[in-house]
Amino acid sequence: MTHLANNIVHFARILRASGLSIGPDRVQDALYALTLSGLDHRDDVKAALAAVLTKSIADRPIFDEAFRIFWRDPDLESKVRAMLLPQVESRAGQQKAPMANRRLAAAFFPHAAAKPVAPMGTQEIQFDAALTFSPEERLRRADFDTMTTEEWAEARKLVARLRLPMAEIATRRFVSGTRGTHLDFAASLRQSLRNGGDVWPLIRRQPRTRVPPLVVLADVSGSMERYTRMLLYFLHAISNAGSRASRVETFLFGTRLTRITRELHHRDIDQAVAKVEDRVSDWGGGTRIGPCLKSFNYEWSRRVLAQRATVLLITDGLDRDDGGVLAAEMARLKRATPQLIWLNPLLRYEGFEAKPAGVRAMLPYVDRFLPVHNIASLTELGRVLASNQRGTQHGTDRQLYASR
Amino acid sequence: MNTIDSVTTGLERAGYIADRQLATVIFLALKMGRPLFLEGEAGVGKTEVAKVLAAMLDRPLIRLQCYEGLDLNSAAYEWNAAKQMMAIRLAEARGDATSVERNIYSRDYLTARPLLQALELAQAGTPPVLLIDELDRADEPFEAFLLEVLSDFQLTIPELGTVAASANARPVVVVTSNRTREIHDALKRRCLYHWVDYPDIEREWKIVTTRAPEIPEALSREVVAFVQRLRRMDLFKAPGIAETLDWSRALTALDAMTLDPATVDATLGALLKYQEDIQKVRAGNN
Numbered sequence A: 001m002t003h004l005a006n007n008i009v010h011f012a013r014i015l016r017a018s019g020l021s022i023g024p025d026r027v028q029d030a031l032y033a034l035t036l037s038g039l040d041h042r043d044d045v046k047a048a049l050a051a052v053l054t055k056s057i058a059d060r061p062i063f064d065e066a067f068r069i070f071w072r073d074p075d076l077e078s079k080v081r082a083m084l085l086p087q088v089e090s091r092a093g094q095q096k097a098p099m100a101n102r103r104l105a106a107a108f109f110p111h112a113a114a115k116p117v118a119p120m121g122t123q124e125i126q127f128d129a130a131l132t133f134s135p136e137e138r139l140r141r142a143d144f145d146t147m148t149t150e151e152w153a154e155a156r157k158l159v160a161r162l163r164l165p166m167a168e169i170a171t172r173r174f175v176s177g178t179r180g181t182h183l184d185f186a187a188s189l190r191q192s193l194r195n196g197g198d199v200w201p202l203i204r205r206q207p208r209t210r211v212p213p214l215v216v217l218a219d220v221s222g223s224m225e226r227y228t229r230m231l232l233y234f235l236h237a238i239s240n241a242g243s244r245a246s247r248v249e250t251f252l253f254g255t256r257l258t259r260i261t262r263e264l265h266h267r268d269i270d271q272a273v274a275k276v277e278d279r280v281s282d283w284g285g286g287t288r289i290g291p292c293l294k295s296f297n298y299e300w301s302r303r304v305l306a307q308r309a310t311v312l313l314i315t316d317g318l319d320r321d322d323g324g325v326l327a328a329e330m331a332r333l334k335r336a337t338p339q340l341i342w343l344n345p346l347l348r349y350e351g352f353e354a355k356p357a358g359v360r361a362m363l364p365y366v367d368r369f370l371p372v373h374n375i376a377s378l379t380e381l382g383r384v385l386a387s388n389q390r391g392t393q394h395g396t397d398r399q400l401y402a403s404r
Numbered sequence B: 001m002n003t004i005d006s007v008t009t010g011l012e013r014a015g016y017i018a019d020r021q022l023a024t025v026i027f028l029a030l031k032m033g034r035p036l037f038l039e040g041e042a043g044v045g046k047t048e049v050a051k052v053l054a055a056m057l058d059r060p061l062i063r064l065q066c067y068e069g070l071d072l073n074s075a076a077y078e079w080n081a082a083k084q085m086m087a088i089r090l091a092e093a094r095g096d097a098t099s100v101e102r103n104i105y106s107r108d109y110l111t112a113r114p115l116l117q118a119l120e121l122a123q124a125g126t127p128p129v130l131l132i133d134e135l136d137r138a139d140e141p142f143e144a145f146l147l148e149v150l151s152d153f154q155l156t157i158p159e160l161g162t163v164a165a166s167a168n169a170r171p172v173v174v175v176t177s178n179r180t181r182e183i184h185d186a187l188k189r190r191c192l193y194h195w196v197d198y199p200d201i202e203r204e205w206k207i208v209t210t211r212a213p214e215i216p217e218a219l220s221r222e223v224v225a226f227v228q229r230l231r232r233m234d235l236f237k238a239p240g241i242a243e244t245l246d247w248s249r250a251l252t253a254l255d256a257m258t259l260d261p262a263t264v265d266a267t268l269g270a271l272l273k274y275q276e277d278i279q280k281v282r283a284g285n286n
Helices: A002-017 A024-037 A042-053 A057-070 A074-094 A100-108 A149-161 A185-194 A225-239 A269-279 A289-299 A325-336 A357-365 A375-386 A394-402 B004-013 B020-032 B046-057 B081-094 B097-103 B114-123 B140-152 B185-189 B201-211 B217-232 B241-253 B261-270 B275-285
Strands: A169-177 A204-210 A214-219 A248-253 A257-259 A310-314 A339-343 A368-370 B036-040 B061-065 B077-079 B110-112 B129-133 B154-157 B161-164 B172-177 B192-196
Touching (some): A002 A057, A024 A042, A042 B020, A185 B077, A185 B081, A225 A248, A225 A269, A339 A357, A339 A375, A368 A375, B004 B046, B020 B046, B046 B061, B046 B129, B081 B097, B114 B129, B140 B185, B201 B217, B261 B275
Parallel strands (some): A214 A248, A214 A310, A310 A339, A339 A368, B129 B172
Antiparallel strands (some): A169 A204, A248 A257
């Protein structure tokens, strides 16, 4: 029995090292479960352990692999560790020195300030006329090194100034209040008894309000990279704005879709961005908006759009391959959300027309079409979200856009 | 129910064809007295597990269907304020104020909702099967409230006290989720987790012949093979077992003996619920 206990403890430790969260109580449960299920059948042992040690279908591949290796032969344990450890270590190894170091370096050696970079933020960003989007995926890392102290400070200022005030929506949950339409008899009675039963205060029920969640889909392809990088700071700020602010789910896409919600929740902005950098492999590469939206619709929309979430789509819509996929997926996305807002940095150009096939395919499905290229446009975004005019602005934006 | 095999046969007798994994988890949930947390795509038979468990164990089934805004009043208990007020008026008329003070917050004036019902049944010696269906539809505050019920099998009513099920007569709790959002870890920790997957071809065929016995055998094999093929296609919503059964019944109602393109075309709506998916299958079918 003690031998079994030892093995379970080791097994749990290996799973933990691979990223599953398993508390000591679970180990105890696992032992108990095994004494019940018996050790005669390998499959029963596996099912019993899985029931106790996994908490999501996402844990299953790791569990299955660990189980396969570990329980083949208990003596193999050291080998198993040897096999699993490099992964663990490489994960730890990838923990880059936080970017604070670079800021430190810049602070120590101000004159060595690397390359001259066009300051971001208040000044208008020069649009890269080369439109470097290509269908090939360029698997290269994002080049965050160009972010100097100066640029970073601009971004910090931008972030510090901006909040995203969102209009609250009524839920079907009620709180006691003074303005409601329904009387809360139970609460009124309780209150009256508390005061001796002579006076009956009328306590009403009013709907509790809640900020709807926000889902952000941001393009990191070559033609959008700079804007998205700037927006990462903004997204980090609104992701960590506290419990009364809306829950933010963030996805980046170029040639593939990557969820970075978890990474952005890291308190320290630089570590958060470093983690995002680690996760996203298609920075500055080509763009395939249609297939990326499709993978969002298939894998995530039902999980993150269930509670009346507003969707912010940040892309220039410069996509080559259309073939109907893009329009179909945009239509599907629109059906899943009450408010779909498209932020497009190209919109600030006077002569911008809906010429690119991608833009033409996407435009019919958006509720709001707004520019995003400087602080002013982000402030405007806040104003729109706070105005609570969900999906009613079709006309105005289109006209606005058509008049350009 | 002392072995995993007896659980399998018990479920089968009640009309549910479970794979070995699911049987093991159910066996453990019964033995360990832990809630069972079932996650999976819509229509793979999560809710059915609870119904069948109730039949198998010969216990009452209490169902709590979750929805956004589900609160204590409709999930656990509610004070019957109208009845309380009536009692106050009557007592006033009798000039008997002390009885009001003593009785107004007693069990008589409490309306039990599913959670309290389940605990009270357990207290009375007939622990029921409690189904908390589609928990992902409820909002997060409700999850937090469930923690007390699911870990200690007790419910605290401030005015009345704590209602608790004893350790040897706990309700069997089945929680299901379609995974439209992630349920909090704290709640999952208290449960045994199982992902209900689509069945393999053999098991699905067995399910079809068990639940829709009127279907001709040759047709049932074709149906199952067709559905299994659909699940490998790139569809927005693959058909679940519920859809397979619906389709089998639809085909039987049409007196179909084999699958031909025209029949498939006419009945595809029983199987696929998204227009794009139907179009895609039609395009491939022709």
